[in-house]
Amino acid sequence: MRTTAAGRAALVTAVLLVLAALLGRAQPAAGAPREPAVPGGGWPLAGAPRVLRPFEAPAHRYGPGHRGADLAARVGTPVLAALPGRVAFAGLVAGRDVVSVDTGGLRTTYEPVAAQVVAGDVVAAGDPLGVLTTGSHCREPCLHWGLRSGEDYLDPLRTLRAGDGVALVAADRRAGVAEAAAERARLGEASTAGLGAGWVALPGGAHGFARPAAGAVTSPFGLRLHPVLHVWKLHDGTDLGAACGSPVRAPADGVVTAVGPAGGYGNRLLLEHGRVDGVAVRTGYNHASRYVVRPGQRVVRGQLLGQVGSTGYSTGCHLHLQVWLGGRLADPRRWFTL
Numbered sequence: 001m002r003t004t005a006a007g008r009a010a011l012v013t014a015v016l017l018v019l020a021a022l023l024g025r026a027q028p029a030a031g032a033p034r035e036p037a038v039p040g041g042g043w044p045l046a047g048a049p050r051v052l053r054p055f056e057a058p059a060h061r062y063g064p065g066h067r068g069a070d071l072a073a074r075v076g077t078p079v080l081a082a083l084p085g086r087v088a089f090a091g092l093v094a095g096r097d098v099v100s101v102d103t104g105g106l107r108t109t110y111e112p113v114a115a116q117v118v119a120g121d122v123v124a125a126g127d128p129l130g131v132l133t134t135g136s137h138c139r140e141p142c143l144h145w146g147l148r149s150g151e152d153y154l155d156p157l158r159t160l161r162a163g164d165g166v167a168l169v170a171a172d173r174r175a176g177v178a179e180a181a182a183e184r185a186r187l188g189e190a191s192t193a194g195l196g197a198g199w200v201a202l203p204g205g206a207h208g209f210a211r212p213a214a215g216a217v218t219s220p221f222g223l224r225l226h227p228v229l230h231v232w233k234l235h236d237g238t239d240l241g242a243a244c245g246s247p248v249r250a251p252a253d254g255v256v257t258a259v260g261p262a263g264g265y266g267n268r269l270l271l272e273h274g275r276v277d278g279v280a281v282r283t284g285y286n287h288a289s290r291y292v293v294r295p296g297q298r299v300v301r302g303q304l305l306g307q308v309g310s311t312g313y314s315t316g317c318h319l320h321l322q323v324w325l326g327g328r329l330a331d332p333r334r335w336f337t338l
């Protein structure tokens with residue numbers, strides 16, 4: 001009996017030692033840092049961009065490494081939020097344009113980006129933050145995409161995998177959440193429509209101005225019978241028959257001087273381009289469903305301004321394009337190839 005009891009005691013002791021060893025491997029020691037959970041997200045550029053240089057974790061916080069991922073892109077390409085959150089910063093850091101977005105305890109960073117958001121804006125994954133501008137550290141234009149948890153840098157490509165956690169949605173909210181997600185996806189697709197790996201300017205004319213939207217000319221500049229008012233009057237621009245939700249882009253660098261409702265013009269935006277080929281140039285964009293830039297904001301050629309709509313005196317989706325040369329209204333075909 002004594003031998004049997006001793007044997008059992010030894011067996012229990014051995015089992016306990018094995019379990020302790022396994023638990024010691026499965027759980028980090030007290031005080032050891034844990035890898036933070038990262039939710040699933042998406043690329044900050046349309047499509048699947050080429051990674052020029054991946055994340056290289058430093059051996060310690062101040063050691064050498066590559067604290068982010070460099071993605072190939074053309075200047076003027078829209079930069080999108082990889083994760084939902086609130087814009088924490090949009091401005092210059094050491095002479096470089098930077099946007100950062102907080103998602104809980106995580107922060108994604110994007111540079112160099114000419115921002116079309118401001119600190120405090122709430123964004124969904126896929127929402128436009130701005131456009132890639134000059135000043136990257138790569139040999140070719142690139143977006144440097146970073147991810148941080150506090151002071152620790154993480155691999156931003158982790159956001160492309162399935163989320164480390166699962167968000168549970170109450171049954172009575174699922175339909176609304178699904179509808180909101182579908183709307184964000186639709187707007188995201190519209191904001192990057194036709195981009196492929198990067199925006200390619202449509203032919204615009206000898207002065208270097210690209211077409212601001214796709215679509216054939218449906219009504220030229222000149223006298224016509226107004227389709228809503230039914231009176232003969234000057235049609236003071238050129239209509240491009242683009243689909244609702246399709247992108248409206250800056251045809252050239254400029255400064256936004258006005259954005260908002262303008263009577264029969266619907267949602268209107270005006271851009272001052274300064275003197276081009278010896279002439280002061282202003283352009284106008286009308287009937288949009290929405291704009292994503294603000295008065296006083298400087299934009300670059302190809303930057304997303306908003307989306308085509310049918311607001312104001314309009315009978316269907318289109319962009320009403322206007323041009324002023326030397327302060328006088330002019331036929332857009334004098335400046336653009338439409």
